[in-house]
Amino acid sequence: MERLTAANAPAATRPVKVLQFGEGNFLRAFVDYFIDIANEKAGFDGSIVLVKPITFGSLDMFHEQDCRYTVMLRGLVEGEAVEQSRLITSVSDAVDAYAEYDKYAAYAKCETLRFVVSNTTEAGIVLKEDDDFNACPPVSFPAKLCKFLYERAVHFDYAQDKGLVMLPVELIDDNGIMLKKCVKALAKIWNLGEKFENWLDTACVFTSTLVDRIVTGYPRDEVQGIWEKLGYEDRILVTAEPFGLWVIESDKDISDELPLPQCGLPVIYTDNQKPYKQRKVRILNGAHTSFVPAAFQCGHDIVLTAMNDELILSFMQKTLYDEVIPTLALPKADLMAFAEAVTGRFKNPFIKHALLSICLNSVSKWRARCMPSLLGYVEKTGELPARLTFSLASLMSLYRGGVLVDGKLQCKRGEETYTLQDDAAVLEFFANSGDMVPAGQVKAFLSNEDFFGAELCKVPGIIESVTASLEDILANGMRAAMEKVNK
Numbered sequence: 001m002e003r004l005t006a007a008n009a010p011a012a013t014r015p016v017k018v019l020q021f022g023e024g025n026f027l028r029a030f031v032d033y034f035i036d037i038a039n040e041k042a043g044f045d046g047s048i049v050l051v052k053p054i055t056f057g058s059l060d061m062f063h064e065q066d067c068r069y070t071v072m073l074r075g076l077v078e079g080e081a082v083e084q085s086r087l088i089t090s091v092s093d094a095v096d097a098y099a100e101y102d103k104y105a106a107y108a109k110c111e112t113l114r115f116v117v118s119n120t121t122e123a124g125i126v127l128k129e130d131d132d133f134n135a136c137p138p139v140s141f142p143a144k145l146c147k148f149l150y151e152r153a154v155h156f157d158y159a160q161d162k163g164l165v166m167l168p169v170e171l172i173d174d175n176g177i178m179l180k181k182c183v184k185a186l187a188k189i190w191n192l193g194e195k196f197e198n199w200l201d202t203a204c205v206f207t208s209t210l211v212d213r214i215v216t217g218y219p220r221d222e223v224q225g226i227w228e229k230l231g232y233e234d235r236i237l238v239t240a241e242p243f244g245l246w247v248i249e250s251d252k253d254i255s256d257e258l259p260l261p262q263c264g265l266p267v268i269y270t271d272n273q274k275p276y277k278q279r280k281v282r283i284l285n286g287a288h289t290s291f292v293p294a295a296f297q298c299g300h301d302i303v304l305t306a307m308n309d310e311l312i313l314s315f316m317q318k319t320l321y322d323e324v325i326p327t328l329a330l331p332k333a334d335l336m337a338f339a340e341a342v343t344g345r346f347k348n349p350f351i352k353h354a355l356l357s358i359c360l361n362s363v364s365k366w367r368a369r370c371m372p373s374l375l376g377y378v379e380k381t382g383e384l385p386a387r388l389t390f391s392l393a394s395l396m397s398l399y400r401g402g403v404l405v406d407g408k409l410q411c412k413r414g415e416e417t418y419t420l421q422d423d424a425a426v427l428e429f430f431a432n433s434g435d436m437v438p439a440g441q442v443k444a445f446l447s448n449e450d451f452f453g454a455e456l457c458k459v460p461g462i463i464e465s466v467t468a469s470l471e472d473i474l475a476n477g478m479r480a481a482m483e484k485v486n487k
Helices: 025-029 031-041 060-064 101-109 141-155 175-189 194-202 220-230 274-297 303-307 310-327 332-346 362-369 371-381 386-399 424-433 438-446 462-476 478-485
Strands: 016-021 047-052 069-077 080-088 091-096 115-118 165-168 208-212 215-217 238-240 245-249 267-270 403-405 408-413 416-420
Touching: 016 031, 016 141, 025 031, 025 069, 025 215, 025 238, 031 047, 031 080, 060 091, 069 332, 091 101, 101 141, 115 141, 141 175, 141 194, 165 175, 165 208, 175 194, 175 208, 208 274, 245 274, 274 303, 274 310, 274 332, 274 362, 274 371, 274 386, 274 478, 303 310, 303 332, 310 332, 310 371, 310 386, 310 478, 362 371, 362 386, 371 386, 386 408, 386 424, 386 438, 386 462, 386 478, 403 424, 408 424, 424 438, 438 462, 462 478
Parallel strands: 016 047, 016 115, 047 091, 069 238, 115 165, 245 267
Antiparallel strands: 069 080, 208 245, 215 238, 403 408, 408 416
16 A cells, blocks of 8 residues: 655645644644645645654654645534544644754744744643753753744844744643743843843734644554555554634734634634633533543443443533533533533544543542532522532542552452542542541541642531432442432
């Protein structure tokens, strides 16, 4: 079978407009996919240069395929399972910032360059005050970017029209704001001058973004069959779900320069991304965190089979529609549509998402994803939300009776042993409180301010409600207890 290259996937030569720090699956199935469509449908007319920003790894497969690859979207669309493939030609080159430093640095002088995209993991946007400006390149991503921007500013004599737009997609709050803080701090540490600092403020744009798409990566176990369907061999093929969302917060309107919504792409330009972040965290992530501990204790191992269980599906949907959505600020129709899409995403037959993986650090996840909805519901109605409150009991039941082994909590589901990972203090609490009566354990758990950032035990009736649910779970089993609370 013929290997995918430029010979069998030719494309127009386009000016370089995007420098992308990171060549991983997510960016290729999301940003590069979007720009490929913008080239076709909105006249963006730009190519992307991928930068490998770390020392390990190889770009050989990119060069062997002339940076051509396929994105295959698989999932439910209007209830029907679909597969959609697109051959991506928006990437024109891939460069190693370490092994090919001069080539990488030369892009700072590129006339047509306008955008910088990054996905350097949550730990990538950090200030390293000891980073060396003279290193080729500096170690941290903000330091690489600061030096790159400085060399661009000097080369173009601080021209206002040669500033760049930063589009970080790292999964931290206010990623653009944090990135700019790091870059400006390094500019001071390195004494790059007031003129450069002003240029950063006036010529450059640091956006904060929110991204949402499940990217499942290279389908190693089924790739031969996919190649047969495509008619060519693609060793950097990437699979993902059809759903996508990119929210871009910016003080300056860049929608004409980056015309993604104009070609039907799920991109929202806004001056405030926080309501969209809240929607994602409380509905998508909150749904996971609220039903997964119970679903696992009902005998399920992956999200897909749990969603095919009518009890668990009903529990999740009632949690979202009756208890979470009423606490959110966006228009109800928007929230309802997002929640409906979440159900479809969880039912995706191509994704086998392990419930125990979602249970990693469940206590801190419950605090971030579910507690705001519970407290908002209490504030709005004066009552406890039955299912969100039950989710606390199911979480406690998941951890209860566990034994610490090598820093992890080993628990039992029937005769089967499963392992939980969480903060050491959480694991120690459950390992040391397994013999307590439910009422005592619940009171101690909800009184721990380190776990919840507040004395959750002071919410009227919560200790009694969680205790009753936990006692019911222990006496009658998870399924019977869920059926009672879900009526």
